[in-house]
Structures are given as C-alpha cells and as structure tokens.
Amino acid sequence: MNILLIEDDPRIADFLQRGLRAEGLQVQRASTGPEGLTLVLDTVRQNKPDMASTVVVLDLMLPGMNGLEICQTLRSQGVTIPVLMLTALSTLEERVAGLRMGADDYLCKPFEFEELLARLEALARRGQALQNVRPKHLHVADLILDLESMRATRAAEALNLTARELALLELLMSAPGRLFSRERILSSVWGLNEDPLTNVVDVYIRRLRSKIDDGRPVPLIQTMRGLGYRLEAPPEAQA
Incomplete structure (x- = not known):
C-alpha cells in the first residue's frame, strides 16, 4: 500500500510515518496544503503500478490550503484515489462537509493507530475494486x-x-x-x-x-x- 500523507503537525506526521513504514507501507509526505495537492497530482500523472492501492491521509487544517479545498480540487479533476481525512474537529457538520467534498472516510484526533490501519486497508481494498477495470x-x-x-x-x-x-x-x-x-x-x-x-x-x-x-x-x-x-x-x- 502507498500512503500519501498530508499533515502539518510534525509530531503527528513523524509518528504516522514511522508507524506506517514499520507496517511495510510506502509513505510520501507533504506538510502544507499546496505541497499535498502537488504530491497527489504528481502521483496520478506518473500512473504508478501501485496506484490501485494508494490512499491519501489528509489533515483538515493545513497551511496554504485546507483539506476540504484539496479534496474538492482532486474530485473536480477526476482524481478517484481514496481519501481518509483527519481532523481534531469532531462535529457532525465538519464530517458531513468533508464527505460532501469527496472524502471517503473520516477519523477524529486523537485516534488509535490500529483503527487508522484498519480504515486504510478498507479504503485500499475499495480502491483496488474500482481499478479492476484494468485491461485484460x-x-x-x-x-x-x-x-x-x-x-x-x-x-x-x-x-x-x-x-x-x-x-x-x-x-x-x-x-x-x-x-x-x-x-x-x-x-x-x-x-x-x-x-x-x-x-x-x-x-x-x-x-x-x-x-x-x-x-x-x-x-x-x-x-x-x-x-x-x-x-x-x-x-x-x-x-
């Protein structure tokens, strides 16, 4: 699984990067909204063989461009990579807004690492199912x-x-x-x-x-x- 991690809090980002890599996952990281958007779009343009198992882990509050704006931009450009949104805001309105902007799942901080892994695996399976239209x-x-x-x-x-x-x-x-x-x-x-x-x-x-x-x-x-x-x-x- 390839994880595109977009998180500006260095403590959380370091923890997630170490933990995900320890699980054998590939992790690419960005710390601002614009950097994160570029990371995802560049990954899509490269059309790597592991695209079907790629998941974006996207923080809601980011400098330069927030997670909702990134998600909306990706979906408006036809990018279908699954997005797991992270947020310290747990209100129903925030979760609904994220889902309406194209997020596939929502996880509120603080969270258990095992739950994050389980959600990522579920999203990766969903992404692979959508990619099963690969040519024969x-x-x-x-x-x-x-x-x-x-x-x-x-x-x-x-x-x-x-x-x-x-x-x-x-x-x-x-x-x-x-x-x-x-x-x-x-x-x-x-x-x-x-x-x-x-x-x-x-x-x-x-x-x-x-x-x-x-x-x-x-x-x-x-x-x-x-x-x-x-x-x-x-x-x-x-x-």
Whole structure:
C-alpha cells in the first residue's frame, strides 16, 4: 500500500510515518496544503503500478490550503484515489462537509493507530475494486501481454518468459514510451530492499531483449544511456 500523507503537525506526521513504514507501507509526505495537492497530482500523472492501492491521509487544517479545498480540487479533476481525512474537529457538520467534498472516510484526533490501519486497508481494498477495470491485455505494436494468463506473444509467436521477466515486461508495457530509470525498475520489480548498486536490471533487460527483439525487424526495448529503459514501437510500427 502507498500512503500519501498530508499533515502539518510534525509530531503527528513523524509518528504516522514511522508507524506506517514499520507496517511495510510506502509513505510520501507533504506538510502544507499546496505541497499535498502537488504530491497527489504528481502521483496520478506518473500512473504508478501501485496506484490501485494508494490512499491519501489528509489533515483538515493545513497551511496554504485546507483539506476540504484539496479534496474538492482532486474530485473536480477526476482524481478517484481514496481519501481518509483527519481532523481534531469532531462535529457532525465538519464530517458531513468533508464527505460532501469527496472524502471517503473520516477519523477524529486523537485516534488509535490500529483503527487508522484498519480504515486504510478498507479504503485500499475499495480502491483496488474500482481499478479492476484494468485491461485484460497490453499491446505495443505486435507485442501482446495477456494480464490474466500472464503469457506474452510477439507476432503471434509465444515468448518463453520467466516470472521476473514477465513482471519487468508488464511494467515497461504499462506506459509505452515512458522512460523508466534503473532505480524505478529495481524498486517496482524487485522491491525496495534490493541493493541499488546491483546490475540485475541490466541483466534482465538483456534477457528480455534477447527474447523479444533479437531477430525482429522492429526492436521495441530502447536503452537511454545513463537514464534507463523504455519500450515503445517506432512510428512506422504504430498502426
């Protein structure tokens, strides 16, 4: 689960960040309203693979832009990430206002950390259910990845890929033309605990390229030296 934490009280923010990370969750943090809005919108634009399990934890009272304004702005721009709003104000009017502005749940301070976790897990499940409209196939030129059977073909020829190669291919095909850094690939496919100095990404890119591109007239995997990798079809192959 990926948590976007928008909280201006450093004591509360530090406590939540430590606790959530101790539970194995990823946490990104902002301390003002404008910073928080930018954090959420940037996350949406990046369209990360973990978007379906992303939840915003949003304080109501923030400098620069309050939680209600942030929530209303997100919903007006079509952002559907679940929002859990935190507030020291527990009046019915405040809770109703937050829900009407698009918040998915409300938690009043002070709260028990276990309750926060339970609410986040429920919101993440709801977000994943809404994301179940994901396509059944990914297409780039004549390369097809069936996301249900996790089988790949190129020009109708089956590709014999390992589980890790399939995960790498799914990441690259999820955003054709997008440049993925080695660090981003390592984090997404191997996890945050992998040694950042390892060359495993380069090794698997070579393996994947040998199975997808070798002997083909149109190569799809491109190396941007010093920057990373992307998968896309040249314009002439984009029919």
